[in-house]
Amino acid sequence: xxxxxxxxxxxxxxxxxxxxxxxxxxxxxxxxxxxxxxxxxxxxxxxxxxxxxxxxxxxxxxxxxxxxxxxxxxxxxxxxxxxxxxxxxxxxxxxxxxxxxxxxxxxxxxxxxxxxxxxxxxxxxxxxxxxxxxxxxxxxxxxxxxxxxxxxxxxxxxxxxxxxxxxxxxxxxxxxxxxxxxxxxxxxxxxxxxxxxxxxxxxxxxxxxxxxxxxxxxxxxxxxxxxxxxxxxxxxxxxxxxxxxxxxxxxxxxxxxxxxxxxxxxxxxxxxxxxxxxxxxxxxxxxxxxxxxxxxxxxxxxxxxxxxx
Numbered sequence: 157x158x159x160x161x162x163x164x165x166x167x168x169x170x171x172x173x174x175x176x177x178x179x180x181x182x183x184x185x186x187x188x189x190x191x192x193x194x195x196x197x198x199x200x201x202x203x204x205x206x207x208x209x210x211x212x213x214x215x216x217x218x219x220x221x222x223x224x225x226x227x228x229x230x231x232x233x234x235x236x237x238x239x240x241x242x243x244x245x246x247x248x249x250x251x252x253x254x255x256x257x258x259x260x261x262x263x264x265x266x267x268x269x270x271x272x273x274x275x276x277x278x279x280x281x282x283x284x285x286x287x288x289x290x291x292x293x294x295x296x297x298x299x300x301x302x303x304x305x306x307x308x309x310x311x312x313x314x315x316x317x318x319x320x321x322x323x324x325x326x327x328x329x330x331x332x333x334x335x336x337x338x339x340x341x342x343x344x345x346x347x348x349x350x351x352x353x354x355x356x357x358x359x360x361x362x363x364x365x366x367x368x369x370x371x372x373x374x375x376x377x378x379x380x381x382x383x384x385x386x387x388x389x390x391x392x393x394x395x396x397x398x399x400x401x402x403x404x405x406x407x408x409x410x411x412x413x414x415x416x417x418x419x420x421x422x423x424x425x426x427x428x429x430x431x432x433x434x435x436x437x438x439x440x441x442x443x444x445x446x447x448x449x450x451x452x453x454x455x456x457x458x459x460x461x462x463x464x465x
Contacts, residue, residue, distance in 0.1 A: 179226040180213035186230075189237050200286020202236035205229050207287070208246075208294045225297060232290070247297035253310075261311065264318045265299075268292050271321040280331030284324050291317040344463050347373065351393070351409060351458040360408035362416060370413060373462075374420030386465040387424035389414045394454040395434040396446045407431025413460050424464070 183206040190202035209229035228244045235243045253261040272292055275285035295317045298310030354366030362370075377384070391406030391413075410429045434457070441453035 179230050180210045183207075183209040183213070183230055183233060186233055186237065190233060193237065196282040197286040198236050200283035200288075201290055202233050202286075203283070204287035204290025205233035205236065208290060209233060212246075212294075229290075229294075246293055247300040249300060250296050251299045251302075253299060261314055264314050265295065268295065268314070268317050268321045271324050274328060275324055278328055278331060279333045280328060282327060284320060284327060288317060288320045288324050291320060344465060346390075346461040346463045349373075349413070349460045349462070350455065351391070351460060352455055354413070354460060355409060358405065360405060360412050362412050366413075367416060370416040371420055374417055374422050377464075378421055384422070384424040384464050386426045386428065386463075387414075387417075387422070388428045388430070388463040388465075389417075390429075390461045390463075391431045392436065392457060392459050392461070393434050394451070394457045395437070396451070396454075397434075399433055402433035403431050405431070406433050409460055413462070417462075 187203065187206050190199060190206055193199035193202055206229075209226050209232075212226035212229055215226075225246045228246045231241045232243055232246075234241050252265065255262050268288070269292070272285075272289055275281040275288065278285075291313070295310065295313040298313040302309045349366075349369055353369060354362055356363060389410045391408070391410035393402040393406050397405075407430065410431055414427060414429050437454075437457045438459075439454065439456045441450050443450040443453075
C-alpha cells in the first residue's frame with residue numbers, strides 16, 4: 157500500500173514535470189529576442205520573466221494551483237517582447253510573512269516595494285529596474301503559495317529581489333535625469349503699421365509721417381543689438397478696388413517700408429516682401445459702397461505688417 161502511494165506520487169510529479177518540460181527551453185530560446193528590445197526597462201521586464209519561467213520550470217510544486225507558474229511567466233516574457241499574449245499575474249494576493257517570526261522577510265519585502273515605487277517615478281529606470289519588477293512578482297508568488305501553511309518557503313526569491321533592489325537604488329542615486337526639452341519658440345507677433353499713416357490714398361510713396369514711424373522702429377531694433385535672421389514685410393489693403401490693383405499696391409507699399417528700414421541700418425540675413433491685397437482682414441465693416449464711414453471703419457485692414465525672427 158505504501159509502495160502504491162509512493163509510486164503514485166512519483167508518477168504525478170513526473171507527469172507534472174513532463175507537462176512543463178519545454179517551458180525552460182522555450183524561455184532560453186526567447187532570451188535573444190528579449191535582449192534586442194530597445195527600451196531598457198521593458199527589456200529588463202522581458203528578461204526577468206523569462207528567467208522566472210526557466211527557474212519555476214525546475215520547481216516541483218506541492219500545490220497544483222501553482223503548477224502553471226512557469227507557463228504564465230513564459231507568456232509574460234512573450235508579452236513584453238512582442239505583445240502577442242496578455243499579461244497574467246503569477247500570484248493571487250500579497251500575503252505578508254508574519255512580522256513576529258519573519259521580521260527580516262517583512263523588512264526585505266518593504267525595501268523591495270519602495271525601490272519599485274521609486275523606479276516607477278524615475279525617468280532613468282533601466283534594465284535592472286525592469287528585472288526587479290518581475291522578480292518582485294515571483295517573491296510574492298512564493299509567499300502566496302505558502303499562505304496558511306506551517307513550512308518555511310520563499311526566502312531565496314525575496315533575497316534575490318532584495319539584492320537586485322539594492323543595485324537598482326544605487327543606479328537611481330547616480331542617475332541624472334535627461335534635460336527637459338527646450339520650449340517651442342513663440343511665434344513673433346507682427347508689428348502692424350497703419351497704411352493711412354504711412355502713405356497717401358492709393359499711393360506707395362511714403363509720407364514724412366511714415367518715414368518717422370519707420371525711423372523710430374529702426375532705432376528700437378538697432379539699440380537692442382539683436383540680430384535679425386529673417387525679416388518678413390507684408391502689405392494689405394481694404395476690399396475696395398480690383399484684386400489685381402490691390403495686390404500690386406500692397407506689394408509696392410511693403411517694398412517701400414523694406415527700403416526705408418534698410419536706409420535706417422536695419423539688416424537681415426533674409427528679407428521676404430509680400431503683398432496680399434485685401435486678404436486676411438482684421439475687421440469687417442458692412443456696406444458695399446466706399447462711403448467715408450465705411451472707409452474709416454476699414455482702416456485697420458489697410459496696413460503693413462512686419463515680422464522678425
